[in-house]
Amino acid sequence: MPAISFQSVSKTYPSPRGPKGATFAALDGVNFNIEEGEFFGLLGPNGAGKTTLISILAGLTRASAGKVSVLGSDVQVDYAQARKKLGVVPQELVFDPFFNVREALRIQSGYFGIKNNDDWIDELLDSLGLADKANANMRQLSGGMKRRVLVAQALVHKPPVIVLDEPTAGVDVELRQTLWQFIAKLNKQGHTVLLTTHYLEEAEALCGRIAMLKAGRVVALERTSELLKAASSHVLRLKLDGELPAALAVKARVTGRFVQFPTHNAEEIESYLAAIRQAGLVAEDVEISKADLEDVFLAVMGQQA
Numbered sequence: 031m032p033a034i035s036f037q038s039v040s041k042t043y044p045s046p047r048g049p050k051g052a053t054f055a056a057l058d059g060v061n062f063n064i065e066e067g068e069f070f071g072l073l074g075p076n077g078a079g080k081t082t083l084i085s086i087l088a089g090l091t092r093a094s095a096g097k098v099s100v101l102g103s104d105v106q107v108d109y110a111q112a113r114k115k116l117g118v119v120p121q122e123l124v125f126d127p128f129f130n131v132r133e134a135l136r137i138q139s140g141y142f143g144i145k146n147n148d149d150w151i152d153e154l155l156d157s158l159g160l161a162d163k164a165n166a167n168m169r170q171l172s173g174g175m176k177r178r179v180l181v182a183q184a185l186v187h188k189p190p191v192i193v194l195d196e197p198t199a200g201v202d203v204e205l206r207q208t209l210w211q212f213i214a215k216l217n218k219q220g221h222t223v224l225l226t227t228h229y230l231e232e233a234e235a236l237c238g239r240i241a242m243l244k245a246g247r248v249v250a251l252e253r254t255s256e257l258l259k260a261a262s263s264h265v266l267r268l269k270l271d272g273e274l275p276a277a278l279a280v281k282a283r284v285t286g287r288f289v290q291f292p293t294h295n296a297e298e299i300e301s302y303l304a305a306i307r308q309a310g311l312v313a314e315d316v317e318i319s320k321a322d323l324e325d326v327f328l329a330v331m332g333q334q335a
Contacts, residue, residue, distance in 0.1 A: 031102050032063035033191050033222035034087065039096035041082055041246075056082045058246040060096070064224060064239075066190075069217050071237030071254070072226045073327060078243040080226045081121065084195050087224075088118045100191055114142055117189035121196045123176050125168045131155070131179055132164045135186050142187040154182040157212045159205070174201045181209060191222045198229060210236065234258075234323035242330050250330045257326045265321050266291045266299050269314040270306070278305055283328065292325065293318070 039060040045052040057079045064070045074080050085091040087098055089109050098105045103112035126134060135151045155161045158178045163171060168179065181197065192213065198206045214236070217223050227233055233240060233254075240257060242250040250257065269287045273279075283290040291302050299318065306313050 031066070032099075033066045033068065033101055034064040034224060035097070035099045036060050036062055036083070036087075037097040037099075039083065039086060039093050039098060041079075041086065041091065042094045055246050057086075057093070060243070060246070060248055062241055062248060062251055064222060066101075066222055067217070067220055068239060069214075069223045069237050070225070071233040071240040072224060072243065073230070073233060073240060074243035075331060077245075079246040080243055081195065082246075083243070084118070084193060084224075084226065087193065088116065089113055114187065115189055116191050116193060117184035117187065118193045119181050119184045119195060119197045121199065123173060123180070125176055125179065127167070127169045130165050130167050131160060131171075131182075134168060134179060135182055138183045138186045144187055147186070150188065151182075151186065154185060157208075157215075158182055159208050174205050177201050178205060178209075181212075185216075190220070192216065192224070194223065194225045194227075196226055196228065198227065198232065206232075230324045230327055231322070240323075242327065244331055250326075254323070258321065258323065264293050264299075264318050265325060266293050266302055266316070266318055268306075268316045270311050272309075272311045274311075275305070275309050278302070278309070283325075290325075292321065292329075 039057055040055060041057040042053040042055050045054045060079070060083060072080055072083070082091065086093045087100070087105060089105050089112065092106065100112040100115045103115060105112045126137075129137065132151065132155075135154065139145070139147055139151070152161075155164055158181055160175065160178050160182065163175060168176065171179065177197070184192065194213070197209060210232070213223060225233065225237060237254055239253050240250070241248050267288065267290045270289050271287065274282055274284070274289065281291055291298075293299050293302070303313060303316070
């Protein structure tokens with residue numbers, strides 16, 4: 031039995047720009063399973079349908095077609111059971127300003143009919159670096175600390191399936207390290223983890239398998255190692271001051287002064303460097319490295335449907 035099953039899931043909305051009665055598809059026949067114990071990544075650009083898919087999984091939105099289940103429980107037909115098996119960390123910082131951290135976690139426990147679980151709450155507080163904030167009002171916490179509380183709330187009922195929707199967006203390095211150590215520990219204990227993130231280095235390091243969404247459709251679904259094997263074998267990275275010629279610019283990935291070219295052999299590397307010299311540019315900090323998940327992601331997203 032899969033931990034999460036998406037079976038031909040579609041979601042349509044009325045089109046705000048089209049003629050009356052027109053619709054657009056936020057999701058179009060999404061179909062894949064996540065097995066128990068997996069650390070699974072769901073990637074895609076903004077507007078690809080990731081949050082819509084997670085909203086359907088959490089029972090916050092109804093699919094227009096298809097079926098979603100959590101450990102065999104249909105998220106619409108058997109919502110209560112499905113929700114008990116699921117812990118969701120949302121993107122938004124949602125909190126109740128009238129309670130301190132410990133009270134918020136006790137109240138969250140009560141939603142699932144759980145009492146007297148202070149030992150587990152203490153473990154969560156300690157593991158997420160919140161022990162010294164247990165009696166602090168939620169309004170007094172920084173954005174990073176509020177994010178930690180959201181993670182604790184999602185885990186307070188010990189769900190077998192954990193969904194992390196952009197959990198490290200806008201947080202500091204310390205929280206990222208603390209969070210990933212704790213989540214990796216839970217995954218090793220048998221918890222299934224579904225992660226969406228724009229930090230592709232996190233997905234590459236953590237996820238054993240990845241699905242990529244584009245315009246509501248799955249355009250890649252494979253083990254992370256296989257996705258990386260399918261990428262160009264190497265990448266030429268360097269720093270430049272000045273503008274690349276158009277013929278080079280279409281092949282490059284540019285981030286500020288950093289420029290990157292996909293390469294397969296030494297001849298391609300030399301041709302890039304020669305073209306840069308011919309353009310009157312000086313390359314600095316030249317290095318050749320293996321392609322990473324970001325290279326794969328951009329290649330997949332750049333392909334025509």
